[in-house]
Amino acid sequence: DGGITQSPKYLFRKEGQNVTLSCEQNLNHDAMYWYRQDPGQGLRLIYYSQIVNDFQKGDIAEGYSVSREKKESFPLTVTSAQKNPTAFYLCASSMGGGLAGGVYNEQFFGPGTRLTVL
Amino acid sequence: GNSVTQMEGPVTLSEEAFLTINCTYTATGYPSLFWYVQYPGEGLQLLLKATKADDKGSNKGFEATYRKETTSFHLEKGSVQVSDSAVYFCALSDGDNQGGKLIFGQGTELSVKP
Numbered sequence: 001d002g003g004i005t006q007s008p009k010y011l012f013r014k015e016g017q018n019v020t021l022s023c024e025q026n027l028n029h030d031a032m033y034w035y036r037q038d039p040g041q042g043l044r045l046i047y048y049s050q051i052v053n054d055f056q057k058g059d060i061a062e063g064y065s066v067s068r069e070k071k072e073s074f075p076l077t078v079t080s081a082q083k084n085p086t087a088f089y090l091c092a093s094s095m096g097g098g099l100a101g102g103v104y105n106e107q108f109f110g111p112g113t114r115l116t117v118l
Numbered sequence: 119g120n121s122v123t124q125m126e127g128p129v130t131l132s133e134e135a136f137l138t139i140n141c142t143y144t145a146t147g148y149p150s151l152f153w154y155v156q157y158p159g160e161g162l163q164l165l166l167k168a169t170k171a172d173d174k175g176s177n178k179g180f181e182a183t184y185r186k187e188t189t190s191f192h193l194e195k196g197s198v199q200v201s202d203s204a205v206y207f208c209a210l211s212d213g214d215n216q217g218g219k220l221i222f223g224q225g226t227e228l229s230v231k232p
Contacts, residue, residue: 031218042224096218105211109161
């Protein structure tokens with residue numbers, strides 16, 4: 001069954017700690033994305049990666065870091081520099097990989113991780 | 119830059135009512151347009167899409183037509199059910215190579231009462 005998995009579903013962090021959110025896909029997609037969603041708001045792009053070993057900052061990258069060592073995996077680390085990390089985090093993937101338009105832009109989403117800072 | 123504007127929610131309807139959620143966009147090039155749905159506590163699911171002007175996307179009774187002349191992609195359903203209660207997001211991609219990024223509207227919450 002192809003899809004995107006995120007873990008954990010719920011995550012609690014103490015102030016000053018770094019935490020890493022997992023995102024894995026078996027869709028053979030080249031591109032992967034991380035979004036942040038706050039209550040009553042839309043999605044804001046944190047980082048994205050079009051291909052293995054390459055990634056770009058999105059609109060709100062400060063306080064976050066990522067890696068893309070494998071095609072299937074795109075972990076997000078929320079660092080202590082992120083001032084207000086409590087949010088719902090969504091990972092997505094698409095065929096992407098620099099190809100433009102239509103089906104290549106359709107993104108598939110994971111179930112999300114809810115991060116709460118204690 | 120490219121942007122998407124959706125009507126503000128929440129939208130509250132009775133079961134079997136007609137639904138319209140407005141979505142307008144600003145974009146250069148020839149974007150593809152999408153509607154995603156998010157049920158409480160879950161990720162987003164693609165509801166429908168249209169890749170060129172005058173295309174009509176449809177799924178599960180929902181429809182939206184890509185109108186280039188009015189830069190709109192309004193979501194409609196003839197008869198809503200309680201199970202349609204969710205948040206709906208309109209999104210666009212640029213026709214040029216933008217790394218496959220999507221730009222999302224702020225979402226419209228729909229609540230359907232029995």
